[in-house]
Amino acid sequence: MQAPPPIPTVDIADPSILRWDSIGLMLIRDFISEEQEATMIHAFHARDPAKEGKKRVSQHFGYHFDYSTFGASESTFTPLPSYISDILPRLPIQHYLPDQFTIQYYPPGSGIPPHVDTHSMFAEALYSLSFGSTVSMTFRMAGPNDARKMRLPKRSAQDMETAAASSASSTPPGEEDKPEEVVHPSWELVLPPRSLLLMTGPSRYGYTHAIRPRKTDIIDGQAVPRQGRYSITMRSSRRGDEIGCDCAYPGVCDARIRDEMAARAADSR
Template sequence: MALTREPPAATVDPSNPNIVRWEDIGLTLIHNFITEEEEAAMIEAFHAQDPQKEGKRRISQHFGYHFDYTTFGASETHLTPVPSYITNFLPRLPIQTYLPDQFTVQYYPPGTGIPPHVDTHSMFDEALYSLSFGSAVPMQFRMSGPNDARKMRLPKRSVQRKSDENTEPASSPATAEQTQANAQAQDAEEQSACWEILLPPRSLLLMTGPSRYGYTHAIRPRKTDVIDGKTVPRQGRYSITMRTVRRGDEIGCNCAYPGVCDARIREEMAARRDGAI
């Protein structure tokens, strides 16, 4: 997809050139957050636990409270001790008031992508961290729009089952014209304001504010990337997504992006059931 918008203005931290901020949207990228030695140890530890190094399948490991793919929150019962290769760098995280307790470590074979999405608002605190290692990859950002809001309101489908994001549920089949119109609308929406940031190996991405709540992030599934004007074959990539779980009265959200806010959508659905709207 041809990008049609330049990224928001970035500023380099005058005290540390490894830190780049897009302050308007609350996004921070820290280069060389971990060392090459730490990176090698992480990769070795990952494959020691799950030796499936090859193949086309994405491999996931969960530490702390496990990510729950049915609620898109955190499990109440499944908890795995966090390995030292993670706990060792936690004191270096830039926001110590949001210390993560849910960690998802993943291996992405070459060519694998991540569909556009906004992480759950109500179940996790604001700071969302993603540590990339193994190889560089461009991550795409886009302000969420009507199609993202529509998808959020579709019936939940199993994440293990392949499904076409442009296809309506079987209970309400769309006509060919509707399907084409939806696809065209989505294409127009995605091309209108999307841009990419290169995530180098050993870099830490921090999403807060608008980038956390109102922007989708994605990695396009493709075999090559254009980096510094050169076509580069994509290699295997690893990431650690880090979140802070909300519990009890902390669960909820009052952000400025109700279209893609799970808390606001639940309120909307409840109001519909009660006949208020």
């Protein structure tokens, strides 16, 4: 079920900024220059030369993403290259800054399954800087199906990174006869190269985001073949007492899921 994308408001002072205020989403076009983009692509392949694989390739800077907690590592830290640290003073939210950076290369045809980034381990602002190629990102308000999937036993940490709310899996056994659940319509947001996406509020906590694994996107009715696309996901880790979440989306909130499991374990004692 696909819906037209919600209509953004264009910032009067800066028309390169589009906002979807009701869901806390913002896109800044031309956030980096073509020169910065070329530097980032060059630096990525200086560390990971292969371009011909079919799978997404990741590099970590700052505190590494920890695939066992879905938060930032306590200790593994790679200093930031200047092409990342240089952009931090220009991020729209300055009272807290990201400290966990994942650069991903998506060869044409690859994507990332629908998921909600961990609520409890990262502060509200989630950034994605796109470069290399235009891509469509699919958003969908999370529903009961996503909540159920997030409560399934996890196969492995790597699966869970993105399978958290993945809608790719099949109907669990015994549930075939249940009435069809409400699935909210998805819509696609075109992310141009060199644009910065900021997710806060509902788009951060209550929507899944995904990139469909395909070689061509349909943009304004035209088939646009994908080239290699890169992104830098930037997150601010929560530490100690800050870890937790009291968002309005308990169905897809890892902090609530952990509480439910603890309560269930206590009940069964």
